[in-house]
Amino acid sequence: MKAERLNSFVLADSEKCTGCKTCEIACAVAHMEQKAGTAGATDGPFMPRLYVMRTPEVTVPVQCRQCEDAPCAIVCQMSAISRVDGMILVDTERCVGCKLCLMACPFGAIELVPQHRGTKPIYPGAWKEQEDWIGRRLYRANKCDLCAGRDKGPACVLACPQKALEMVNPAAASRKRNLEAAVSLLECAKGFDA
Amino acid sequence: MTDGIIQIDQELCTACKRCGDNCPVDAIEGEQGKPQTVCEERCVNCGQCIQICSAYDSIFDDNLTPRATRLRERSLFPSLKEPLFAVYDRNCLADVKAALADAGLFTMVQCDSTVSSAIPEDFGLAAGSLSPGQVAASLKKLGFQKAYNTNSLAAFSILEEAHELIERLNCGRVLPVIDSSCPAAVKFIEQSYPELIHYLSSCKSPHQVAGALFKSYGAKRSGIDPASVYSVSVVPCTSRKFEANRPEMKADDQEGRREVDAVLTTRELAYLIKDAGIDIFGLPPEEFDKDLADIPWLANVYCTTGDVTQAVLHTSPELLTNGARSPLNIAFADAQTEGARVTSVRVDQYDIKAVAVSGLRNAIPFLEAIKAGKREFGFMEIRACPMGCVSGGGQPKVLLPQDKLPAYIERANLTSFCSAGDRNKISEHAAVQQVYQGYFKKPYGDKSNRILHTQYAERRLGH
Numbered sequence: 001m002k003a004e005r006l007n008s009f010v011l012a013d014s015e016k017c018t019g020c021k022t023c024e025i026a027c028a029v030a031h032m033e034q035k036a037g038t039a040g041a042t043d044g045p046f047m048p049r050l051y052v053m054r055t056p057e058v059t060v061p062v063q064c065r066q067c068e069d070a071p072c073a074i075v076c077q078m079s080a081i082s083r084v085d086g087m088i089l090v091d092t093e094r095c096v097g098c099k100l101c102l103m104a105c106p107f108g109a110i111e112l113v114p115q116h117r118g119t120k121p122i123y124p125g126a127w128k129e130q131e132d133w134i135g136r137r138l139y140r141a142n143k144c145d146l147c148a149g150r151d152k153g154p155a156c157v158l159a160c161p162q163k164a165l166e167m168v169n170p171a172a173a174s175r176k177r178n179l180e181a182a183v184s185l186l187e188c189a190k191g192f193d194a
Numbered sequence: 195m196t197d198g199i200i201q202i203d204q205e206l207c208t209a210c211k212r213c214g215d216n217c218p219v220d221a222i223e224g225e226q227g228k229p230q231t232v233c234e235e236r237c238v239n240c241g242q243c244i245q246i247c248s249a250y251d252s253i254f255d256d257n258l259t260p261r262a263t264r265l266r267e268r269s270l271f272p273s274l275k276e277p278l279f280a281v282y283d284r285n286c287l288a289d290v291k292a293a294l295a296d297a298g299l300f301t302m303v304q305c306d307s308t309v310s311s312a313i314p315e316d317f318g319l320a321a322g323s324l325s326p327g328q329v330a331a332s333l334k335k336l337g338f339q340k341a342y343n344t345n346s347l348a349a350f351s352i353l354e355e356a357h358e359l360i361e362r363l364n365c366g367r368v369l370p371v372i373d374s375s376c377p378a379a380v381k382f383i384e385q386s387y388p389e390l391i392h393y394l395s396s397c398k399s400p401h402q403v404a405g406a407l408f409k410s411y412g413a414k415r416s417g418i419d420p421a422s423v424y425s426v427s428v429v430p431c432t433s434r435k436f437e438a439n440r441p442e443m444k445a446d447d448q449e450g451r452r453e454v455d456a457v458l459t460t461r462e463l464a465y466l467i468k469d470a471g472i473d474i475f476g477l478p479p480e481e482f483d484k485d486l487a488d489i490p491w492l493a494n495v496y497c498t499t500g501d502v503t504q505a506v507l508h509t510s511p512e513l514l515t516n517g518a519r520s521p522l523n524i525a526f527a528d529a530q531t532e533g534a535r536v537t538s539v540r541v542d543q544y545d546i547k548a549v550a551v552s553g554l555r556n557a558i559p560f561l562e563a564i565k566a567g568k569r570e571f572g573f574m575e576i577r578a579c580p581m582g583c584v585s586g587g588g589q590p591k592v593l594l595p596q597d598k599l600p601a602y603i604e605r606a607n608l609t610s611f612c613s614a615g616d617r618n619k620i621s622e623h624a625a626v627q628q629v630y631q632g633y634f635k636k637p638y639g640d641k642s643n644r645i646l647h648t649q650y651a652e653r654r655l656g657h
Contacts, residue, residue, distance in 0.1 A: 037593065
């Protein structure tokens with residue numbers, strides 16, 4: 001039986017990453033309803049789905065691994081998270097903002113973000129009478145969708161000035177590793193001959 | 195915080211060093227992994243670091259200074275919605291807003307064509323979606339009493355610079371004339387090539403010339419006390435903020451007052467328009483004021499590299515010969531080095547070779563050649579920014595790296611300087627003649643030299 005295809009995911013190389021956050025901006029822009037070309041055309045905060053982390057030792061963006069046994073999907077009480085075409089996707093219409101997925105994700109790749117319809121913010125049903133109260137906007141889970149439907153693939157991969165991000169096809173990646181191992185074995189054997 | 199025009203927010207900088215790698219004068223300093231700072235002395239204020247910076251205030255970072263505080267620290271309007279980036283330029287938005295509300299001031303604004311063509315980008319539309327008339331209308335709506343197109347007023351700079359070129363050709367020395375309209379290039383020469391300062395044209399840049407005109411002839415013409423004029427210039431450039439504050443750029447006969455009181459960038463004009471709640475797309479177009487100069491063929495001069503060269507070369511024959519002359523055919527060819535284009539024209543007895551360079555680093559080989567005594571060119575134009583003023587540090591900030599070049603090319607195409615067609619002589623233009631007859635007497639004369647020309651000084655770098 002042929003193995004089912006493993007979920008692809010975006011992975012960053014911390015050796016190449018300089019921490020510039022261009023990937024975050026590209027992600028945020030790719031998921032805007034009205035795509036902003038310039039800073040001035042952006043009418044709210046960026047809502048990226050990957051997060052550049054900085055410590056004294058490492059700088060690298062962290063994002064969803066599209067887990068095969070996705071903890072976020074397992075804990076979701078609303079069945080709002082499911083696997084679709086090799087991606088773990090959130091159905092925001094079902095999400096109630098319970099935050100269990102945020103807690104369950106081993107990478108912290110899920111955030112809850114304020115919801116909009118067009119440029120208008122949406123408020124939760126319970127607070128409808130208090131629309132001015134910005135602190136109580138409707139928040140729902142948000143995560144990497146591999147830029148599903150985008151012709152050129154994930155926006156973060158394309159935009160990175162350091163070419164530090166790649167879309168990993170796990171099967172192809174392991175074949176590549178196998179091949180590299182085979183070549184290095186040959187080099188090793190040559191060493192014995194000499 | 196230093197006093198410089200260009201600032202780096204120490205909390206937002208992620209030390210990626212992209213700005214430093216991109217800086218033409220190595221003015222960005224800092225240890226590996228630590229927030230960077232700008233060396234004010236070396237910085238030429240071109241603002242390309244502002245354009246490249248991608249470190250911003252994330253709403254997911256709970257430890258950041260509150261946005262309202264950051265907006266206040268940067269003197270930005272609380273209504274501003276866009277994310278804030280680590281590298282930014284100081285602004286005088288509050289001063290301009292106060293001046294517009296001050297009934298005792300006569301507010302005069304000039305706006306560059308590069309601003310008019312690119313500003314729609316900051317409203318989410320393609321460059322060129324607004325007519326210059328709609329931008330003029332929005333300036334009037336903001337409350338400016340007079341609104342001029344800087345490029346049209348550039349007639350005076352071009353005429354004065356052409357006179358200077360002819361005089362230097364006639365004397366046969368101190369060539370090339372290095373155009374002085376890019377303030378970043380001027381500061382670069384002052385600090386890195388002080389031995390070439392006397393090659394710089396003494397003519398002020400178009401927006402300073404316009405500012406000088408507002409506070410002299412313009413005020414008199416409108417029957418206004420020059421001291422009550424508040425002069426604002428909207429430009430694609432951050433370096434003009436430095437230029438307008440140079441001690442040499444004081445208004446004639448006015449103690450300590452500036453020719454240009456406030457410089458706004460394209461982005462800052464968009465902030466003002468949004469803050470005032472003006473529906474720029476719904477405004478019926480109005481004309482820019484035309485009483486100081488109105489020369490249609492100059493509408494797009496000073497937008498891309500090579501425009502000044504064309505305009506000055508085109509104007510030089512009218513100063514040498516009295517008879518009718520067919521327009522010069524000025525065609526550029528790529529030079530052997532990156533970012534440079536050359537052209538040559540024959541004007542009377544002179545073969546004038548000119549070079550136009552984009553990017554300060556690309557200008558270095560040419561400046562070195564002059565220093566070494568080579569006299570290849572009669573005229574040299576340097577633009578600090580990668581594609582000239584359309585890609586200036588104050589222009590709408592294109593968010594993604596791969597979108598920058600196409601956006602700059604689009605802006606350049608929209609503002610291409612027309613080299614053919616009907617180009618009436620600047621010196622025969624009625625409004626220009628009026629200004630000279632009524633005020634300066636003659637081009638390159640005593641009074642125009644005092645008001646429209648300046649001088650430069652060596653800047654010794656500390657290290």
